[in-house]
Amino acid sequence: MAPPMTAAHFLEALKDEGVAVVQVGDWKVHNRNHVGGWGPVHGVMIHHTVTSGSARTVDICRRGYAGLPGPLCHGVIAKSGTVHLVGYGRANHAGSGDDDVLRAVKSETALPVANEANTDGNRHFYGFECENLGDGRDPWPAAQLLAIERVSAAICRHHGWTQRSVIGHLEWQPGKVDPRGFTMGGMRERIKRRLAPSPSTHTVRPGETLSSIGALLDVRWPEIARANGLKTPYRIYPGLVLKIPKK
Numbered sequence: 001m002a003p004p005m006t007a008a009h010f011l012e013a014l015k016d017e018g019v020a021v022v023q024v025g026d027w028k029v030h031n032r033n034h035v036g037g038w039g040p041v042h043g044v045m046i047h048h049t050v051t052s053g054s055a056r057t058v059d060i061c062r063r064g065y066a067g068l069p070g071p072l073c074h075g076v077i078a079k080s081g082t083v084h085l086v087g088y089g090r091a092n093h094a095g096s097g098d099d100d101v102l103r104a105v106k107s108e109t110a111l112p113v114a115n116e117a118n119t120d121g122n123r124h125f126y127g128f129e130c131e132n133l134g135d136g137r138d139p140w141p142a143a144q145l146l147a148i149e150r151v152s153a154a155i156c157r158h159h160g161w162t163q164r165s166v167i168g169h170l171e172w173q174p175g176k177v178d179p180r181g182f183t184m185g186g187m188r189e190r191i192k193r194r195l196a197p198s199p200s201t202h203t204v205r206p207g208e209t210l211s212s213i214g215a216l217l218d219v220r221w222p223e224i225a226r227a228n229g230l231k232t233p234y235r236i237y238p239g240l241v242l243k244i245p246k247k
Contacts, residue, residue, distance in 0.1 A: 002041050003040060004089075007027075010074075010088065011023070014075075014151060017151070019083050019150045020082045020147070022082055022083070022085070024086050025062065027062075027087055027088055030062070030070070030089075031087050031091060032071070032091060032092060032122070033090050038089050041125065041126060042165065043105040043125050043126070044151075044152050044156070046167070046179050046184070046187070047073065047168075048129070048132040048134040050132075051131065054082075054084075057076055057131045058078075058084045060072070061073050061129050062086040068092050070087065073091055075129075075151060076130075077128055077129070077144055077151065078144070079132075079141050080143060080144070081141070081143030081144050081147040082147070083128075090123065093125070096119060096121065097174075098116045098174070101167070102119050102121075105165055108162050108164035114174050128151055128152075132179070132181060134177065140181050145182065145190075149187065150194070152166045152191050156191065163188040163189070163195065166187070167184060200243065200244060204236050204237060204239065204242060208238075210224055219244060
């Protein structure tokens, strides 16, 4: 049983993971809690929007549309990689899905093929809508994919979940195809790597720079410099053992 994070802890978790966040209006109290419960939460669900233009996409996901009132997710992941927080609480994003899938997410085991829509997903999942036309041709920029990885890892890290707690809408509800354009299996591998413990030290190899070491370990190189008390011009040499800060 995992109660949802508070809105403040949710925001803090995203920022700690390096997510670029924009807070939209009254997002912390904008929800559909009056029509049903939110929680216990068991995972993160990723969608695509079938829209273009970040401003328009954010507005639609915040307000909703005829027959489906907003918020339609908790965060909108723009192509730039910026995450716009539009609601917090119950959101109209997941709809009904397969109870066998929910059991697999809770136990973090292999997902079955969704073939029923008998369980309320809006209650049990954090949801992120990603700006994309969903036609298989609209590109997924690297910054956007990295943001999906980061928001998913941030929530998993807080709750102590593994990458298996992150699913796509197509894995939840029969007939859905989103997200289209990348595989959820590949995204889960990225999340798994991000959740893996960071090495506490790194021994400099010939040809390496602080920048290349930072890229290798997914840590900002100025943070490595600060952790080791290095000053400009940041001279390092093969054999030097660097302390690596946590991501």
